[in-house]
Amino acid sequence: MKLSILDQAPIVKGKSAKDALEESVNLAQLGERLGYHRYWIAEHHDLNGLACPAPEVMLGAIGIKTTSIRIGAGAILLPHYKPYKVAETFNLLATLYPGRVDLGLGRSPGGSAEASVALSGNFLENVRNMPEAMDELLHFFHQDFNEDNLFSKIKPTPVPDILPVPWLLGTSGKSAVLAAEKGMNYAFGHFMSDQDVKPTISTYRQLMKENHPNKNPNIILAVNIYCAQSSEEAERLAYESFKWSVNKDSQLSKEQEDEFNELRNKMIIGNPTEVKATLYEFEQNYQVSEFMVLTNTPTYESRNKSYELLAEAILMEQ
Known part of the structure; x- marks a missing residue:
């Protein structure tokens, strides 16, 4: 069994946001000493009591303070961002910390409707377009756009020797289907889902076998302990x-x-x-x-x- 850490950077009683972020670095270091496999930090926007709106910034700080634990976002909320920028950012992190970087992707707003509008405009439209955005992101990582595609002429530099590992985070059968369609690793949020775990994971495994028989279905179950x-x-x-x-x-x-x-x-x-x-x-x-x-x-x-x-x-x- 592997254990990993999901951090929401909570601001506890009597502490500041700065304290919370410093404790996130300490938690990643503790996890590394204890043998945890990964440390992921979540993205939230203007939510009372949570201090991290930008996991990629924290990962830069955490990567330099650790040496072996895998580090990642749990999750980058892709509907808010252009895939090219996400690819650039995580390629940069993977260049700094080779073989250690995960890119968890999510589709939740991570905050209020007003925050979503401020970040990305029509969030619901962006959510509907997320499968296409995921395709674009994966093409940027693998640099395998068709030659007639405008984006085939650019690279999300720096291009690391070992690419970030993408994961799709979800809480429903819909996300399991999407992860399997794209051939991606899948993390299921048990602690925030009303759906039964077993059929959701079974769906993912079955569709991965059908769509990507040469890939092993990698699954994480996120739990509140x-x-x-x-x-x-x-x-x-x-x-x-x-x-x-x-x-x-x-x-x-x-x-x-x-x-x-x-x-x-x-x-x-x-x-x-x-x-x-x-x-x-x-x-x-x-x-x-x-x-x-x-x-x-x-x-x-x-x-x-x-x-x-x-x-x-x-x-x-x-």
Whole structure:
């Protein structure tokens, strides 16, 4: 089993955005020391409590502070950007940090409707055009446009010796189909999806086999984990983290309590033994060997401890 880290750069109580971004660098370094396979950082725009609108900038800072862990975006929200610019940016990162760079792609807005308009105008139209944008991006990476295509005359320089590895991030069967059509690796967001994992992943595997029989279907399952020395402490961390994200120091309303209880069903919460058992159960049920772990707790210390306990329970016993 491989474990990886998904970071949303949360701003916890009493801390600043600068603190959050510095802790993101620290988390990537910690993950590397503990044996995590990848570190990905997410893109959000003007969302209360999250500090990173530009994963590519943070990856430049994180790459220079690490040496072996794979680093990537989880995700670059492609409808906001031109494929050529994305290819240039990630080719540059892959040139700086050879053999370590992942490019996760997503189609969510990452913020409010107003932020989406400010970023890219007609976001919904851009989402409809995302399959074509993905094709264009992949052609830029592989430099295999038809000769009569205008873009065949340009390169997204610098062109690295080892290209970034593209992944499609999704939460539905629709994204699984798109990833398989394009022959891309697929990361499924278990923690933010209402869809059943098993049929979604089965769809991806089956279509990959049909469309790209020479490629191995690579799958990551992204999960929300709260791990602590005791089950009670893990439950407290999950509850307090949700409370801070929606209502800061105030008591939760009945509607918010209901929302937490619904989200609770998608979380993995417990002591190391309990969390380990759940992940191995997921591995067997879904035939997935890599889990990308999102952990937002009330303090950076408890977040780091959760990742440490998880690594001790799984990575250091393998």
